[in-house]
Amino acid sequence: MSALTPESPLASKVFPSPNHGERKDGQRPSMLILHYTGMPHEGEALQWLCNPVSQVSAHYFVFGDGRVLQLVPESRRAWHAGLSSWDGEHDINSCSIGIEIANPGHPGGLPPFPEEQIESVAALAKDIVTRWRIPATRVLGHSDVAPGRKVDPGELFPWKKLHEAGVGHWVAPAATSDGRFFSRGDQGMPIEALQAMLVMYGYGLKINGVFDEDTEKVVAAFQRHFRPERVDGVADASTITTLRNLIAARPQAAA
Numbered sequence: 266m267s268a269l270t271p272e273s274p275l276a277s278k279v280f281p282s283p284n285h286g287e288r289k290d291g292q293r294p295s296m297l298i299l300h301y302t303g304m305p306h307e308g309e310a311l312q313w314l315c316n317p318v319s320q321v322s323a324h325y326f327v328f329g330d331g332r333v334l335q336l337v338p339e340s341r342r343a344w345h346a347g348l349s350s351w352d353g354e355h356d357i358n359s360c361s362i363g364i365e366i367a368n369p370g371h372p373g374g375l376p377p378f379p380e381e382q383i384e385s386v387a388a389l390a391k392d393i394v395t396r397w398r399i400p401a402t403r404v405l406g407h408s409d410v411a412p413g414r415k416v417d418p419g420e421l422f423p424w425k426k427l428h429e430a431g432v433g434h435w436v437a438p439a440a441t442s443d444g445r446f447f448s449r450g451d452q453g454m455p456i457e458a459l460q461a462m463l464v465m466y467g468y469g470l471k472i473n474g475v476f477d478e479d480t481e482k483v484v485a486a487f488q489r490h491f492r493p494e495r496v497d498g499v500a501d502a503s504t505i506t507t508l509r510n511l512i513a514a515r516p517q518a519a520a
């Protein structure tokens with residue numbers, strides 16, 4: 266981006282943040298990470314992302330009314346993901362582009378995202394994944410890459426709508442029902458198999474055959490994104506079937 270011209274045609278202008286650095290090892294963006302700001306006032310959230318004291322930023326900021334600003338050049342490493350991991354990679358900031366969506370989030374009672382905001386997010390995301398050839402399976406929430414620390418963009422974020430707009434990986438969640446399930450304290454082969462499936466999809470988790478706190482948080486993160494009807498960290502049949510269907514529906518990796 267030049268001082269005045271955003272890189273995405275969806276952004277109306279540049280509003281520069283000083284909070285960025287060099288991408289490690291000359292990496293290029295291969296992931297797109299979505300966030301909510303989690304602050305009551307969007308103007309304050311924007312100022313915070315541009316304040317050198319905060320040490321946080323994102324490449325783009327989307328207001329509730331759908332207006333988009335670019336804060337950090339796409340070639341630079343914005344500071345949005347923090348301690349995180351996906352598919353064995355740990356420096357997510359170096360290989361991703363981050364979008365901050367203005368929304369008060371869980372601390373603010375989880376208000377829904379306005380329609381015009383989601384349309385902007387979808388169009389911006391579509392532009393970014395197209396220009397950088399980012400695979401659908403690498404369009405993720407902050408909670409997917411940092412399940413132990415983060416819950417944004419939250420279970421009200423309409424991943425299904427994004428998928429319908431051509432962004433991200435998604436399958437219809439299997440219907441929830443009562444019946445057999447796995448939860449905290451369970452151990453053994455089925456837990457190991459569940460953990461292996463979560464790791465196969467990309468989540469950062471130790472495969473140890475114990476349904477521990479980390480497993481519960483990863484299951485909750487998975488539900489938040491892919492089976493938002495019930496986010497409780499319990500691996501019920503619907504959760505496991507949805508995960509299996511997602512893995513089966515993964516697009517073949519480009520040769």
Ligand SMILES: [Zn+2]
Nearest residue numbers: 300301407417
């Ligand atoms: Zn975040």
